[in-house]
Amino acid sequence: MLAFHNREAGIFMRTEFDYVIVGAGSAGCVMASRLSEDPSVSVCLLEAGGRDRDLRIHVPGMLGDLLGSRSSNWNYHTAPQANLDNRRLYWPRGKVLGGSSAINAMCYSRGDLGDYDDWEDAGAEGWSAMDALHWFKRSEDYSAGADQWHGAGGPLGVAKVTRGHPATEHFVMAGTQAGLRRIDDFHAGNRDGVGVFDTTTRAGRRCSAYTAYLGPSERERSNLTILSHALVRRILFDGTRAQGVDAMGGGEARLLVARREVILSAGAINTPQLLMLSGIGPADHLSACGISPVIDLPGVGENLQDHLDIALLARSAPGKTIGYSLQSMGQMALALGEYAISRRGLMTSNLAEGCGFACSREGLGKPDIQLHFLPGYSDRHGEEKFIGSNGITLHACHLYPSSRGRVRLGSADPAEHPVIDPAYLSGEGDLEALIAAAKLVAEIARQPALAGYVEKWVYPEHLDRTDDEWAALIRARAETIYHPVGTCRMGRRSDEMAVTDGSGAVRGAAGLRVVDASLMPSLIGGNTNAPVIMMAEKISAAMKEA
Template identity: 45%
Template sequence: MDADFIVVGAGSAGCVLANRLSANPRNKVVLLEAGGRDWNPWIHIPVGYFKTIHNPAVDWCYKTEPDPGLNGRSLEWPRGKVLGGSSSLNGLLYVRGQPQDYDRWRQMGNAGWGWDDVLPLFKRAEKNERGADEFHGDQGPLSVSDMRVQRPITDAWVAAAQAAGYHFNPDYNGADQEGVGFFQLTARNGRRCSAAVAYLNPARQRGNLEIITHAQVEKIVLEGQRAVAVQYKDKSGAVHTVRAGKEIILSGGTINSPQLLMLSGIGEAEQLQEHGIDVKADLKGVGKNMQDHLQARLVYKTHEPTLNNEVSSLLGRAKIGLKYMLNRSGPMTMAASLATGFLKTRPEMETPDIQFHVQPLSAENPGKGADKFSAFTMSVCQLRPESKGEIRLASSDGAVYPRIIPNYLSTETDCRTVVEGVNIARRIARHAPLTSKISTEFRPSPDLDIEDYDATLDWARNNTASIYHPTGTCKMGDDPSAVVDARLRVHGIAGLRVADCSIMPEIVSGNTNAPAIMIGEKASDLVLADNPL
């Protein structure tokens, strides 16, 4: 099989690329996805992430190595293995990050990636139900909407945060991120708007776009220093080769893209040789520079019923289901969180360094059901961690998962930030009107002294979890540790690019799905510009 462009991975960026590259009928595009079609109905119901996360039919179900920074704990890292990738499983939260994030990328040597460069791409992608303005678009394929559900406990949190001195911000994706308010989500008429729904569905009938699912890519075929083909295995185990006349673009994500590069002989020579892989390009940064947002989840029991109570009985669940069926409203339209806050742990900081996700429910683990008592959750994460981990090969066999070494809480700044984030959460809980609704602090225990730094840090090491935002393992730049240049071309290999969150030189200050879609938009412009018809 031959194509002009091969896109590996139908996730947030890959779906964008498949759509934009095939818009011209003269370009033949093949999109390869290791997972299957997005037919599971829970994918399309916003709250369905409770059913799809940890489901091996649609989730890679990765786990990290035991991490010293977490007192030896191993964390689950869900990643989408289905059309739409993680945008089909995620919490639907639409967050771009701070303008300063992108300006720093530009200052690190990545021309064309400053805020003024990427804002038009965010707007081009977006169909915001609030309409277009200086910061938002309303003509794009990705639907962005306000929440269709409210709960008194999250409203009370927003009011209490204001009482604690933090201002209300109606649009954290607008002129300034700082403040507290309510999330927008990637949904359309009460249904999830994944990258597959937004970008693949409108392009599916194009004769020049072929979407192949259950295609586990094993390696990139190189001729000299040029990528010319992709080898993949289908569901039956048969091996196929697709040749690319122009380019191959990897959009496998922060875990899969570096793994595939290494399996193809592109990576740190010493690591490749250890697994008997011929070295085609000694790129020491492949798999390095990994960053993630680590969340501390505080749970408070309440005097009043919360969503925990609504889902605890058959009748309650039936009412919720009926509300959704009749008018696409109610708790089934809910994203992973309702309320948010982007705050500073120290007043002298230029921009917020922590983010809150506030939920009108509590659960030991998303995907494992709500707790059996009335409660709500305050999750707080550090936006720009200094700690960096890596992806390492465990085998030269692509079916063997790579080793995920996150290296959480390995710097003093990260430790101090997580402790202060927990303390800020606990202080907000002491303000009206929230304080009157709380019966007791459940996690951490009320016995934990807010002034005890060491005890709070130890609680964080024992209780924090990933918020599932891994980035950075194919870093963009021109320094010796960079994997791709500012045009996303792999250093030293012609005809090969990477376009997903792995190219971030630094993690963005917020959730990563909207930036991943922006990266897909940017990559499509770069590819088309470099391959004129």
Template identity: 45%
Template sequence: MDTIEADYIVVGAGSAGCVVAARLSEDPSCRVVVLEAGGEDTSPWIHIPLGYGKTIADPRVNWCYETEADPGVNGRKIFWPRGKVLGGSSSINGLLYVRGQAEDFDHWRQLGNVGWSFDDVLAYFKRSEGRLGAGDELRGRGGPLAVSDLGERDNELNEAYIKAAEEVGIPRNPDYNGRVQEGVGYFQVTARNGRRCSAAVAFLRPAMKRANLRVITRALAERVLFAGKRAVGVSFTRDGDRTTVRATREVILCGGAVNSPQLLMLSGVGPAEHLQATGVEVTYDLPGVGGNLQDHFQTRFVYKCRFPITVNDIMMSKVKMARMGLQYLLFRSGPLTVSAGTVGIFTRTRPELASPDIQFHFIGFSSDRPAEGLHKFSGFSQNVCQLRPESRGEILLKSPDPTVAPAIHPNYLATELDRWTLVEGLKLGRRIAERPVMQHYIESEYLPGADVTTDDELLEYAKQFGGTIYHPCGTCKMGPDPMAVVDDQLRVHGLTGLRVADASIMPTMVSGNTNAACIMIGERCADFVRGQAMARAAA
């Protein structure tokens, strides 16, 4: 068995892992090794914004997980794409940049996580962000992550949708990442000049020029190695060969909400009874590992359009497709620069709520499932998801074999609040679509259809046709309580030399797409690690 020496090991080159590796390797005296189970981010579809339609079910860059049968959605299994490539899910996601609400982070602080209020984390959002466009003092300008206004704004459907939302009482908001999230407006995206700016492009690729940073792709981490209660390395396989990386300082898990708890449990860290039943020797009984799973559940409206102005129409015409490709090649503009939503709404289902509890994504195309291609008719979509679900699921091992995917139990729509918040969101979406400015474009409601009218029928439609909007989190939650996995400096409880930094540490969901918060978590973790290293050096 070969052995590699490093100061820090980062497991997972996803959104947070790329940031952690890049920031730690700024110190030339530190040796940083990154282990990524996927390959290089060389596919052209990764870098073309609309290319996520090609990567969302591609096993070459995607774990292509599937949940267990979930009673909350009529026993269906839900497809869960997760990035398996440099950049992780930031290389295959819909590019939307949403920080969440200040209240989200203030709530983390209220749960006992010192240093995680919005005032605390704002500097880290700003440090990573290279905002291209208007914004106030809350926005960052000099960071490596390009955040731009959506380039494809000239489709008349977008303005019609914004006007319809305003007519039902939702104010226009030019910057939902500014002081107020509530309102309707164009999405902001992690892109520059028509090219995706993943965490790999923004952080890892520039850092890979440093001699002290080594990135090993196609490296499947099998387990964290311990000396007593201290993490001292990671065992991984690559092309059938097993290798050990030894860490003189720390191991940092950045595998995401599925892979980080899986690796902890494979390493014997997790609920002891479950580990023993699965055939894993217990290193440390930590009951919260894999629990507290949260995700944004979405349900969509699909409309047939009266006019051939949707992306569906382009994909049904070889001439239009050629024109679209040429427009992108020559000008880096056009439909190929579209993200997973052009217009967004953050609003409240009940006026007494302090902040928005529902989000809409308006999209100028439609499909049954993204991996199956677009509908063969002129169509567009309106997706709705609840921002702060109460439902909690879990991730469990199926096998001590690291090549076997874990069991994902999302437990969608398990509470009354979750079910009826979604129904109220669907009813609001109907009211928006019924405005004359939208009816001008709508030939008919394809899904759920005009015959689905009552609250019970809408709920049943959501159970039968709804699914993930790809934001799993919470499975290694941060906090001081008995079910927490890491403390407020992301150190795994009861162990030393081991941290987790990714969406899994979120104690509760952020109110919006999760990528921006994951990058902030990576920034925060790097500072924690560097601070501890400086303290050691001074001692």
């Protein structure tokens, strides 16, 4: 029996399992937890990153320093974007136990339930709105208790925020002054309006997919093995049947055999990359990279979608908001003390507290704009700090872009980042919708309720702008809001661009499944973490019943 050396796990003697799962992000943690509930089934979960030992991961209020850091992160960049002044956009993705759920803003949002009916209509069988609602509720442990829309007792802690920053309440007031409804629960029917996010936190701490699903299980289940710092380089096949994976850990290459299935949960970037490195993808592209095709699947890496976001930033008086002024640093010191004693106060905030949904134009069946409000100044993914002062940040993104991009290999080297081209603003109507989103958030920003938090506008310098000026600002400053999906999409057997069926099984292969955001046929109208967890709940349950 071969020994797999891992610098965190020590010497690991077992190399055969029923299931080998690649990627310990939102989906992979759910899959490992649910499948290992059966003590007769052995499960190995592989993660390229390390353990979640960074304190900033667990304390929600430290998010501002976490996202802009280069630790626990793949640190991706896109290809130059022709419609965004040829900029290469930074795409942080989690490289740690918990994946992106360990570094995100903890915003719990399911999208519009009608989005899942749209999936089913597009050929993803078994994905209706009511199916999705059932699995959302099963995953959830809602702090306000179970009801028609929420579940209680599930693994994922979801907190209804009752105490946010005063500036967030003023944002909500400004939204109502601009004509939007106040929403107390964005998951209870019509969500067109403004309010406060529910968060994936429990008892004042981040509830990542790892802490929710695997923290206790890892210690208690002898049939579950988790290996960190293990980079999977390719899937190994016997013909077209997946036999296992070739992984690198602790400086040594080892083979891990999957008796039943290899499950890819590496996300919308790494999953198509790994498929292509293993010979599954567009045959001409694989051959050009020196890789012998195993299965010609032209849809692998195609259909890349993401929510593009424009942020408006204003300077506030020192001490008014969360920031880097002397007054605010004093407040933060007090908040850290309160958090250490009682797990309460400002450090329990996910910072991205305010939320809103609206329509960019009349006649839409559901909102296509989402707003995020931060009671602090946050620019360039937290890298740019407003030293000496404070501010507010108002985000707006377009939820249903028609733009479609792709992920391609840069080379056959597994350590090399893939080429990520989201092709932002290439689709019809996308720029116009984002201009409407920017104008809406500017209208909210003008309202009296926010006047006390605006000392000076920074980006843009003034809010009275023509459509052409808004377009120029978007091209110069728009960024991802971290929701890439779709690169191994589900679809009908007759659809040659569909990579998987409704259960995530890879077309033309045996013993190989995809379970992560890459399955989504189209973007949902909201944040993507909760939907990915829901999808893994549904697919794992079906596998156990089969």
